[in-house]
Amino acid sequence: MKQALLHDVWLVLADAVKQRTPFTLMQLATVGEDGAPKIRTIVLRSFNEASTSLSFITDLRSPKVREITANPCVSLAGFDNERVVQLRIDGRAEIIEDETRRRDFWNALRPHTHILFRSALPPGTVLASPNEMETDDSDPATAYARFCLVEIVISHVERLDLSSEPHRRCSFRQGLHGWEGRWIVP
């Protein structure tokens, strides 16, 4: 039963990166530079079951990149309102510097995603008005230099199912013999 649930989690994550599902967007929490939690929405971009890792993309200049560099411990949370299932994931994030991986990922993105990296102003810069954002620079090499691929190696998964009584909460960690699940009080 527990292994079937874990298998379902991996399927759900694999699905979330292929098409829009409730877990395509997840909330990513980092430890802020001031020691307080910071949370924001991200798009899951890839999932690798063999290495149990996820990835997302961001702007290299964004605060979350500095936060991850200082402390790689991150958490993700998502909720499927139809299945009434919550997933919580803990892991270690790494800024991928391997040029081949970065380039391959960049090349697979849609052009409208490349545009997100064209702002000359770093994310979080104070603006006098939203129109100031029009100061784009359009050089593709500069946009690529700002592109950041982040990989999260999963260390803990928790699945909470509220769809029937009794509610079911199962926690999974990697043990000596692979992933091991435990039922916990919801």
Ligand SMILES: Cc1cc2nc3c(=O)[nH]c(=O)nc-3n(C[C@H](O)[C@H](O)[C@H](O)COP(=O)(O)O)c2cc1C
């Ligand atoms: C639907 C949605 C999807 C988003 N996807 C991403 C994403 O994949 N990567 C990202 O860096 N920011 C994404 N954002 C913006 C972040 O939530 C956040 O506002 C921004 O990255 C700044 O975060 P930071 O200041 O903590 O670095 C998304 C926001 C929304 C509403």
